[in-house]
Amino acid sequence: MTSEARRDRLEAVAAEIVEPLRRFLARRTDADTADDVLADTLLVCWRRIDEIPDEPLPWAYGVARNCLANRERSARRQRRVAGKVATLDPPRDRTPAPGAADDAVGEAMAALPAADAELLRLWAWEQLTPAEIAVVLDVTANAASIRLHRAREKLREELRKIGIATGHEGSTEGRKP
Template sequence: MSKHESDAARFTAIFEQFGRRVYAYARRHSDPAIADDVTAETFLVAWRRLGDVPSDPLPWLLVVARNTLANHRRTVARHERLRQELAGLERLAAPSPAVDGTVLERSAMLRALAALTELEREAVLLVAWDGLSRSSAAQVAGCSERSFAVRLHRARKRLDRLSDSSESPDDLLTLLEEIS
């Protein structure tokens, strides 16, 4: 028997005896697809370094599997950091709205809120700005839920009329969606 044949026979015996145990170890530490890859990589290392594999190969194989898993986790972490950095750069590189457009939208939004009665404005702001539910907003406003619903309904109708005008800002449309 040649050296290559004896190496192949030894490797085959190691794989047949310990392949499932290496996979089980990898599976306990990862999902099935990654466990398959880790098992394959572990036995690739075993084949390449067959001369270094001790007579009791399981601990050695599990160390290789553990190191392979650690390498995989580091790769995933690097990719995630890179993805986050790229997302941050995209946000920084994204065109920002023109200052005059923002000022005009805010001005129109403030005019729309000023067109509401004080009670309607409070109702809109409690729901849209403070993020309260209608029930909680009614408590803050010191009225029944029914009264609050009427205030909010009237405010929405008034804002609807304002949004029908040609100068309705995007913020006003967003506000209408939030109080719906």
């Protein structure tokens, strides 16, 4: 593929994926990190332009997810180093850690394992099908479907624990008293 053809292909793919990826990342991290990870994702797209499938969005979600995971690992390493430095030379004023999620769903999602929460976000926020989720997570469609079912059950249980009725449990519509 010529350099011009590669550029044209990237421009076409980028036009399709940039805004969904921007929303995907904005829901998972702060604005600055989201912009950096989006740039990293586009760089990977450029480097692997010949590998991008005809339906690029699920593939790009997978790339963005991996780029974000790399960024988060780097941030954790930086926090560990900062923690070591803070024990040697503690700061005078400490700010409190961010509080727990404000809403019930956020609280329930926070109680789930990270993999389950991510799966539910892909399904609910990104509105991906199990087959598309399978591409993002690099698993079979059947595995994605099973994991999604289990994650939804875990979320339902977490919501019950905090006193939120799910589904039709609290509905009396259509029933005679």
